[in-house]
Amino acid sequence: MKEFSRRSLARRLAAGGVAAAALPKNASSQSPAPKRLAFPAGFKWGCATASYQIEGAVAEDGRGPSVWDKFSHTPGKTHNGDTGDVADDSYHRYKEDVQLLKNLGAKVYRLSISWSRIFPEGTGKPNEKGIAYYEKVVDDLLTNGIDPYVTLFHWDLPQALQDRVGGWQSSDTSKAFAQYAGYVAKRLSDRVHHFFTTNELVCFTDLSYKIGQFAPGLELRPALVNQVRHHGCLAHGLGVQAIRAAARPGTQVGMAENAVVCVPVVETPPEIAAAQKATRQINAPFLTAVMEGKYTDAYLTKEGADAPKQTDAEMKAISSPLDFLGLNVYTPEYVRSDDSPAGFAMVSRPVSFPHMASNWLYIGPEVIYWAVRNVSEVWKPKELYITENGCSSDDVLEKDGHVYDTDRVMYLRNHLTQLQRAAVEGYPIKGYFLWSLLDNYEWADGYSKRFGITYVDFKTQKRTPKLSSAFYRETIASNAVA
Ligand code: PNW
Numbered sequence: 001m002k003e004f005s006r007r008s009l010a011r012r013l014a015a016g017g018v019a020a021a022a023l024p025k026n027a028s029s030q031s032p033a034p035k036r037l038a039f040p041a042g043f044k045w046g047c048a049t050a051s052y053q054i055e056g057a058v059a060e061d062g063r064g065p066s067v068w069d070k071f072s073h074t075p076g077k078t079h080n081g082d083t084g085d086v087a088d089d090s091y092h093r094y095k096e097d098v099q100l101l102k103n104l105g106a107k108v109y110r111l112s113i114s115w116s117r118i119f120p121e122g123t124g125k126p127n128e129k130g131i132a133y134y135e136k137v138v139d140d141l142l143t144n145g146i147d148p149y150v151t152l153f154h155w156d157l158p159q160a161l162q163d164r165v166g167g168w169q170s171s172d173t174s175k176a177f178a179q180y181a182g183y184v185a186k187r188l189s190d191r192v193h194h195f196f197t198t199n200e201l202v203c204f205t206d207l208s209y210k211i212g213q214f215a216p217g218l219e220l221r222p223a224l225v226n227q228v229r230h231h232g233c234l235a236h237g238l239g240v241q242a243i244r245a246a247a248r249p250g251t252q253v254g255m256a257e258n259a260v261v262c263v264p265v266v267e268t269p270p271e272i273a274a275a276q277k278a279t280r281q282i283n284a285p286f287l288t289a290v291m292e293g294k295y296t297d298a299y300l301t302k303e304g305a306d307a308p309k310q311t312d313a314e315m316k317a318i319s320s321p322l323d324f325l326g327l328n329v330y331t332p333e334y335v336r337s338d339d340s341p342a343g344f345a346m347v348s349r350p351v352s353f354p355h356m357a358s359n360w361l362y363i364g365p366e367v368i369y370w371a372v373r374n375v376s377e378v379w380k381p382k383e384l385y386i387t388e389n390g391c392s393s394d395d396v397l398e399k400d401g402h403v404y405d406t407d408r409v410m411y412l413r414n415h416l417t418q419l420q421r422a423a424v425e426g427y428p429i430k431g432y433f434l435w436s437l438l439d440n441y442e443w444a445d446g447y448s449k450r451f452g453i454t455y456v457d458f459k460t461q462k463r464t465p466k467l468s469s470a471f472y473r474e475t476i477a478s479n480a481v482a
Contacts, residue, residue, distance in 0.1 A: 036480035037420040044431030045476040046108035046146075047101060047453070048388050050154035050199070052084045053440040055114065057091035061129035064120025066156035067167065067208075068443075071215030082446025088438050089461050094137050096463065100437060100454055102144045104469060105476040109146050110256075110387060110433045111137065112154035112199065115180055122158035123176045131187050138191050149385075149433070150188065151196040151256060152181045152239060155204045155214065155443075162216050168205060168228045169220075174235035182242035189247035196326055196387065197239035198232065200258045201286040205229045213444055223306040229285045230308035236290060237317035244320075256326035256387040259287040261371045263332040263364060265347055274337035274344035279374040281342060282333070291379040293319030298342070324430070325379075326387030329371045329415075332364035356411065357392035358442075358449050365414035372422040372429050383430050389415055390435035392442070392449040395466065403455045403466035412468060416481045434472060438463065 052068045072083035090097050101109055115122070117130030134150075141148045157167055165172045177197075185195060198204070208214040210225040220228070236255050243253050262278040264271035280288050284299035285308075293315050300307045334347040355362045372384055391411045395403050412434070423429050439452035447458055453468040474482035 036478055036482065037417060038478075038480040039420055039423055041479070043423070043479055044108045044147075044385075045472075045479075046106045046110060046149070046431065046433045047104070047437035048110035048433040048435050049090070049437050049440065050112040050151070050156075051114040051117075052087070052154070052156040053436075053442070054088040054090040054097075054438060056084065056086040056089045058085050060091065061117070061133065062120055062127040063114065063130065064116035064122075065159040066114065066116045067159050067162050067215035068156050070159050070162075071217055074217070077215075077217060078444050079446035079448045082441065082448075084441040086458075087441045088456055090438070091133070093461065095140055097437065098137075098140045098144050098146065100463060100465065100469075101141075101146055103465070104453075104473050106146055107476075108149055108431060108433065109141055109437075110149040110151060110196070112151035112156075113184060114156050115153065115177075116156065116158040116160075118184060119158060119176075119180055120160070122161035122164070122173075123179060126183055131184070134184075134188065138188060142191060147194075148192050149194040149196065150184070150192050151199050152184060153177060153197065153204075153235070154199040155208075157204070157215075167216060168209060168231045168235075169224065171231050171234060174231045174238055177235040178238035178242040181239040182246040185243040185247040185251065189243075189251045193250065194252045194254070194324075195243050195247070196254055196256045197236040197243070199256045199387075200328060201229065201232045201236070202258065205232045221306075222303065226285070226303055226306055226308040230310060230314075233286065233289050233318045234314050237314070237320050240320040240322065241317060252323040254322045254324040254326055254383075254385075255290070256328055257287050257290075258328040258330070258388075259283045259371070259375065260333050261329060261331075261367045262335040262344075262374060263366055263370045265334050265336045270337045271335075275335045275370065276374055276378050277342065278335045278344040278346070279378050281344075282346075287375075289315070289318055290322075291319065291381075322381065324383035324385060325375065325381040326385045326433075327371050327375065328388035328435070329368045329386055330389065330391075331360065331362045332367035332370070334364075356407070357394050358445070361391055363391075363411060363414075365411075365418045367418075368415045369418040369422045372419070372427045373425075376427045381428070383428050385430055386419065386432045388433060388435035389419075390451050390453075392451050395439075395450050395455055397455055397457070397464065401464065403464060405453075405466045405468050408453070408466070408468040409471045412471060412475075413481060416475065420481055 072078050138148045205228045209218045209228045212219045260282045262275040264275040284296040338345040393405045393408045436451045438454045439450040439456040442449040455464040
């Protein structure tokens with residue numbers, strides 16, 4: 001496996017000549033080592049992945065189909081008709097992937113479990129071979145000194161539940177999720193100490209049942225969409241309760257949310273206050289409901305007759321206290337103060353605003369600082385993790401066997417600088433999971449968008465750590481922005 005070792009990188013830089021030649025004589029030996037921006041001791045560095053995006057082996061060992069199998073095999077739904085049938089074949093190559101993590105020096109790894117491997121029909125009798133697979137993966141991580149953080153739902157809903165009850169259109173699916181979550185917690189909590197219920201409520205509700213971009217690809221009317229959102233929140237809440245009831249004492253429970261991050265257009269007290277008002281309102285159907293146990297009046301008024309039907313017991317479950325909150329952070333939304341009753345206005349981006357290879361992935365590194373700060377100040381969570389952050393790049397495997405993804409390194413370095421700012425200001429940020437360990441199946445974009453710090457040749461399954469892997473390894477080793 002070709003990769004950037006520290007030595008080869010140093011040799012390369014020394015031989016590179018350009019920078020060295022431009023420096024005055026002896027300048028390099030006299031100049032002090034760059035001051036690194038240090039993270040708190042014990043900061044947890046890792047990577048994240050998701051089952052359908054990396055595993056493949058979709059018909060193996062009794063796995064039932066998920067909505068993503070059906071959707072990706074429906075003509076016209078994904079880029080190039082790409083499916084997750086093989087993906088990174090991590091189902092068979094997980095040991096190699098654990099070694100990639102080990103070589104990075106990762107302390108933690110966020111993986112997700114495929115619900116339909118455990119309950120092929122969504123509910124009913126568990127499939128022993130399904131749970132046995134995750135036991136093997138978790139054991140291999142632990143043997144290599146890596147602490148597993150497990151996400152229970154990263155969008156691969158059993159197709160059987162879609163067929164039987166309409167998937168997230170029914171609260172039966174929320175209840176089925178709680179059963180599944182409790183079962184997995186019971187089986188794994190002797191060795192897994194951190195569970196996430198759901199990943200990104202908006203993606204498996206709005207993107208999947210409102211705009212139809214993701215499985216199952218529906219475009220429902222607003223009242224039904226609001227109910228789908230409510231059932232997603234309810235699954236999270238019932239899941240928290242089920243995990244607590246089934247797991248060993250001390251098991252930590254949280255969720256991974258991509259709340260909209262409201263960045264103040266300038267950092268002055270009135271603009272910061274506007275961004276925090278916006279944080280509550282814009283996330284009203286999701287994170288605000290989870291943290292506050294009620295939908296905001298503004299949301300209910302706006303939706304009117306289409307507002308979700310809810311009971312007090314459901315809202316109580318939805319707001320079950322969490323041990324930690326995970327934030328998936330990608331792209332900023334800019335907010336300014338104004339005189340409207342809401343007290344804020346969203347600011348649209350000029351056409352020239354830069355983005356990464358995915359056209360939605362606008363680059364504003366301060367997004368990660370404001371994600372942590374807004375959520376901390378508005379809701380005071382006990383602990384926070386960045387559960388995803390990273391980017392797509394048009395990576396090229398060069399003739400010398402390397403991938404020089406300097407744009408990804410730029411993206412990561414600037415985001416980590418802003419995360420370090422939040423850490424030194426004392427916000428309770430405990431760890432960072434880079435998305436992603438591997439190039440993988442990027443949902444409706446298929447294999448056309450690469451988010452990995454490891455290049456994957458999807459024909460041969462050969463893994464090649466990119467320049468960004470070398471950058472991340474240095475960051476982890478020095479516990480500082482490298
Ligand atoms: C997250 N958007 O999804 C997911 O959790 C990952 O599975 C995914 O691969 C990663 O981010 C990169 O996309 C998102 O359109 C998908 O704004 C789409 C959007 C945001 C996040």
